[in-house]
Amino acid sequence: MPIDASIETRLRSIVGDKYVLSSAVDLAVYECDAETLDIATPDLVVLPKSTDEVAAVMALAYEHRIPVSARGAGTGLSGGATTVMGGISLVLSRMNKILSIDAVDRVAVVQVGATNVSVSEAAQRHSLYFAPDPSSQAASTIGGNIAENSGGPHTLKYGMTTNHVMGLKVVLSNGEVITLGGRSRTKEGLDLLGVFIGSEGTIGIATEAILKLIPRAQAVETMLAYFNTVEAAGQAVSDVIASGVVPAAMELVDQLTLNAVEDSWHMGLDRSAGALLIIELDGPRTGITIQRKKVESCIGTNNATSVQWANDAYERAKIWKARKSAFGALGRIAPHGYVLDGVIPRSKLALTISEIAKIAAQYNLTIANVYHAGDGNLHPCILYHKDNADEVKRVVQAGRDILELSVRLGGTLSGEHGIGIEKILEMPTVFSEESLESMRWVKQSFDPENICNPGKVIPTPKSCGESGGRPLLRHKLLTSGC
Numbered sequence: 001m002p003i004d005a006s007i008e009t010r011l012r013s014i015v016g017d018k019y020v021l022s023s024a025v026d027l028a029v030y031e032c033d034a035e036t037l038d039i040a041t042p043d044l045v046v047l048p049k050s051t052d053e054v055a056a057v058m059a060l061a062y063e064h065r066i067p068v069s070a071r072g073a074g075t076g077l078s079g080g081a082t083t084v085m086g087g088i089s090l091v092l093s094r095m096n097k098i099l100s101i102d103a104v105d106r107v108a109v110v111q112v113g114a115t116n117v118s119v120s121e122a123a124q125r126h127s128l129y130f131a132p133d134p135s136s137q138a139a140s141t142i143g144g145n146i147a148e149n150s151g152g153p154h155t156l157k158y159g160m161t162t163n164h165v166m167g168l169k170v171v172l173s174n175g176e177v178i179t180l181g182g183r184s185r186t187k188e189g190l191d192l193l194g195v196f197i198g199s200e201g202t203i204g205i206a207t208e209a210i211l212k213l214i215p216r217a218q219a220v221e222t223m224l225a226y227f228n229t230v231e232a233a234g235q236a237v238s239d240v241i242a243s244g245v246v247p248a249a250m251e252l253v254d255q256l257t258l259n260a261v262e263d264s265w266h267m268g269l270d271r272s273a274g275a276l277l278i279i280e281l282d283g284p285r286t287g288i289t290i291q292r293k294k295v296e297s298c299i300g301t302n303n304a305t306s307v308q309w310a311n312d313a314y315e316r317a318k319i320w321k322a323r324k325s326a327f328g329a330l331g332r333i334a335p336h337g338y339v340l341d342g343v344i345p346r347s348k349l350a351l352t353i354s355e356i357a358k359i360a361a362q363y364n365l366t367i368a369n370v371y372h373a374g375d376g377n378l379h380p381c382i383l384y385h386k387d388n389a390d391e392v393k394r395v396v397q398a399g400r401d402i403l404e405l406s407v408r409l410g411g412t413l414s415g416e417h418g419i420g421i422e423k424i425l426e427m428p429t430v431f432s433e434e435s436l437e438s439m440r441w442v443k444q445s446f447d448p449e450n451i452c453n454p455g456k457v458i459p460t461p462k463s464c465g466e467s468g469g470r471p472l473l474r475h476k477l478l479t480s481g482c
């Protein structure tokens with residue numbers, strides 16, 4: 001149902017006339033995130049500048065039972081910010097201030113629309129940084145990182161976003177403002193901060209965050225190695241972990257992807273290699289020397305065809321470019337990519353890789369593979385053309401098969417990209433009805449009128465069509481009777 005003109009007028013008076021968007025062209029920009037299979041246009045886009053404005057918008061939405069989906073930069077890969085029930089797309093990107101950096105307590109206070117990388121840039125002069133580093137960090141916002149509990153290449157050693165957030169200011173669905181956590185680690189009461197992080201916008205809108213900063217490591221060593229097969233590289237990863245070394249990162253890129261990167265950037269990568277493995281070590285200088293020897297031994301045992309260590313920061317950045325530019329480079333092969341995010345036990349890496357190749361052959365699709373190999377988080381990217389309806393159908397079906405494969409092999413649906421709408425139908429494959437019901441209770445406690453990001457994460461009996469919602473392609477293709 002379109003939003004009443006009188007409500008739109010009140011929204012304009014809260015945030016300012018030019019920060020409410022309503023033309024078809026403007027709304028189309030916000031019809032999806034980076035998961036572009038599923039499209040749903042909001043009724044209005046609202047861009048607040050402060051917690052007070054967010055609170056006033058939420059109070060108004062609550063009064064009129066209008067759905068609100070928070071949005072940061074829209075780089076999400078599970079349709080989290082897509083307004084599947086219509087309503088307001090609440091875009092936090094104007095709230096991008098770094099409010100303070102405290103080098104003594106090693107704490108940053110930021111508005112949630114600040115980009116991930118801007119926090120580390122602001123802390124740089126104190127030799128501190130914010131450890132979570134999603135590959136989208138130049139664009140993705142702290143609010144999005146918190147809502148998705150994002151990871152990144154260095155999650156292997158430093159953990160997810162939840163390990164680096166100390167406190168939050170949150171606007172609830174009725175416009176009330178609460179604080180969770182604080183500047184020092186609080187242990188009293190229920191861990192509502194923990195509940196909020198990873199809740200994908202379904203229980204409130206974060207507006208400010210208190211973030212933990214950590215010092216830069218004394219020494220960093222970054223290695224790039226080539227292997228004839230992904231399986232050999234995967235075995236090297238397992239051997240490194242078994243040797244007792246905990247690298248800061250272990251990232252694996254397959255041949256298709258490394259060739260796309262080489263086509264884009266002409267970095268001199270070895271096009272003939274079956275796989276490229278990046279390993280980064282960091283810590284005190286003395287320890288690194290020992291770890292480097294162990295890593296070289298594991299790489300050698302698995303017949304790496306060549307090994308290069310970065311000699312300086314420039315060479316290190318070049319190695320990381322081969323990984324961090326991977327998804328963009330795949331755009332050279334096909335205009336659209338559906339990136340999956342399953343996690344499997346590390347021991348099943350080789351098996352999973354060959355099973356994904358079988359799924360690609362079965363559906364006659366091209367699938368490129370990038371892995372956070374150290375923690376078993378796979379990112380198969382199914383490449384396709386959105387105007388080819390038959391291909392799109394095969395993409396959705398292959399995606400579902402890959403998700404089911406991860407679960408069947410003892411893994412799970414998502415390592416870091418969240419459930420959103422993309423994986424909502426598969427939630428019952430990993431959670432019992434009792435567990436899902438517990439999640440519904442939590443959601444209802446925070447958001448009894450289902451204002452915050454409805455239709456996401458937790459399946460309801462109506463998930464296949466969600467009456468009142470926008471019909472989604474995925475649900476049409478994967479469910480019957482909707």
Ligand SMILES: Cc1cc2nc3c(=O)[nH]c(=O)nc-3n(C[C@H](O)[C@H](O)[C@H](O)COP(=O)(O)OP(=O)(O)OC[C@H]3O[C@@H](n4cnc5c(N)ncnc54)[C@H](O)[C@@H]3O)c2cc1C
Nearest residue numbers: 072073074075076080135136141143144147151201206416
């Ligand atoms: C090229 C590329 C590389 C990527 N690499 C990684 C990676 O390495 N690791 C990783 O984890 N992810 C990665 N992602 C996915 C994505 O960047 C992350 O999920 C990121 O945290 C999303 O941030 P965003 O600001 O774009 O959020 P959006 O996409 O705008 O929103 C994501 C979710 O957060 C909610 N949300 C946003 N802001 C708020 C708020 N203030 N309060 C409450 N809810 C909110 C939204 O409702 C939505 O559910 C990648 C994406 C791309 C396109």
